[in-house]
Amino acid sequence: MAATARMGALWLLGQVLAEGRLLSELTGSAQHLKLDPAERARAQRLALETLRGLEKADRVLKPYLRKMPPLAVRNVLRLATVELCQGGDAHGVVNDAVDYVRRGKRTGAYGGMVNAVLRKVAVEGAAKWAELRVPHLPKWLRQPLAEAWGGDAVAAMEAVHFAGAPLDLTVKQDAASWAERLGGEALPSGSVRLTAPGQVSALPGFDSGDWWVQDAAAAMPVRGLGDVLGRAVLDMCAAPGGKTLQLAAGGAQVTALDISEGRLARVHENLTRTGLEAEVVAADALEYDGGPFDAIVLDAPCSATGTIRRHPDLPLVQRGEAIGGLIELQAAMIDRALALLKPGGRLIYCTCSLLPDEGECQVDEALVRHDGLRVLPEAFDLPGVAPEWRSAEGGLRLRPDYWAARGGMDGFYMACLTR
Structure with a gap:
């Protein structure tokens, strides 16, 4: 039977819900690649x-199930219920x-x-679906x-x-022209949205x-460096390479730099496709001894809780146990980045996290650890930046519910530091 x-x-779904794997780890796998590109995109x-x-599907299904079937069967029911309740063709779906x-063999x-x-869901499910609440984040995060x-604010993020x-x-250039050509919108910050x-x-x-995929929020940190033409810049945790491409496109x-050679393969692919150049180095950032650099971008490893609108599998796979270790790693990386920075240079610290411990608190604590270190709020005097995005210590706090009418944005924190 053809896939x-x-x-x-x-x-x-089975890999996420039974094996605890993230979708980002699966999309290049042999099993996933059995499908042609169009079917692969539809599967995803x-x-x-x-x-x-998932929460809505389970609530729609519950009255029709006398006992819970095995997970593999439950996932079939969930997938079909979501399709049916969102207007899918009942005959084909069922x-x-x-x-x-x-x-x-087992199902x-x-x-x-x-x-x-599913025949009952096809008749009754859509009305029940419409009455149910927007799914909540798990308690460990909510x-x-x-x-x-x-x-x-959390309810708005969940929506x-x-x-x-x-x-x-x-x-690379002329966002307005590309937005028109692609049938999208040129966002105030300079990204194109489809x-x-x-x-x-x-x-x-x-x-x-001529372009690369990068959430509008993720594109803002590099813009805080201003003109980078001819400057030596370290992208300290580079993969998959969006910020590297921004910096290279700016001259x-x-x-x-990234610790994972496997993830750096994506950086090489993106550089080749866009015709841009960068020195790509596989090394542990805490042990790296290059530079000194005019500027550094540190998109530090984090809980990634700001990316759930694009990665709904994340809160189902993670439980928050690793966040304490990530916070320690972020502090160590800030210290290392400052050691690699020229006097008067700029360090952009950012994380795709909604948790202040991985953002605002990290900067507050870095200011205590390092004499002469200061935040440059003016670095983010950029088109599209709203006053309510400004945080008390001088950084930017972006949330999914910002630009909600446009489709939101990733949750992100960023600050520009110098000494």
Whole structure:
């Protein structure tokens, strides 16, 4: 039987929900690559929609299940329920689900049950779906976010998470022209946003390297350096390379550093596609001894809690246990970056986290540890930056619910430091 997008989506769901693997680890795997590019993109979209709607799907299904079926069967029901409740063709969705279950050695006996349940969902599910609340973040994350930003803000973030994310591009030049050509919107910050992009590699400008995929929030930290032409800049945790490409496109002499040779393969691919140049180095940032540099961008390893609108699998796989170790690593990386920076140089510290301990608190503590260190709030006097994004210590705090009417943005923290 030929692989289909629904089969691919079910494999992805199984890997996330049974094996605890992140989708970002799976999309280049041999199993995923069995599908042609268009079906692969559809499989990923179906899996993302199901993960976003998991709480709703389970609540729709619950009245029809006398006892909980095995996870593999439950995932078939979840995927089909999300499709049905969002207007999918009942005949095709139900038939594919039943056929898939009946073909499995361990799931074949559940074919009749799946058929009966989904036929009820096809009739009644959409109305129930519409009445259910927006899915909540898990308690391990929702509670600290509510303490930091308030319950209303968290609810607004959850609404943006559930809606999903548009596709943002950073272009080499003339964002307005590319927005018009691609049928998108030129955002105030300079990114191009597409709401229904389809297959990314088929879009005009991909093969010619005129742009790269990068969330609008993730594109802002580098802009805080201003003109980088001819300057020696270290991208300290470079993979997958969006900030390296920004720096190289601005004419910087870029060193792209990352501890993972596997992840640096993406940096090499992106540099080749865009025709940009950087020195790519695989090394531990805490042991790296290059420089000194005119500027450093440190997008530090973090909980990635700001990226859930694009990665709904993240809170299902992680439980917050590693955050303490990440906070220690971030502090050590700030200290190392300052040692590699020329006097008067600029360090952009940023994380794609919604937790103040990984952002504002890190900068407050760095200011205590390092005499003469100061924050440059004016570095982010940039187009599109709203006053409410400014944080007390002089950085920027971005949240998913900002620009909600436009599709939101990743949660991000950034600050420009110098001494």
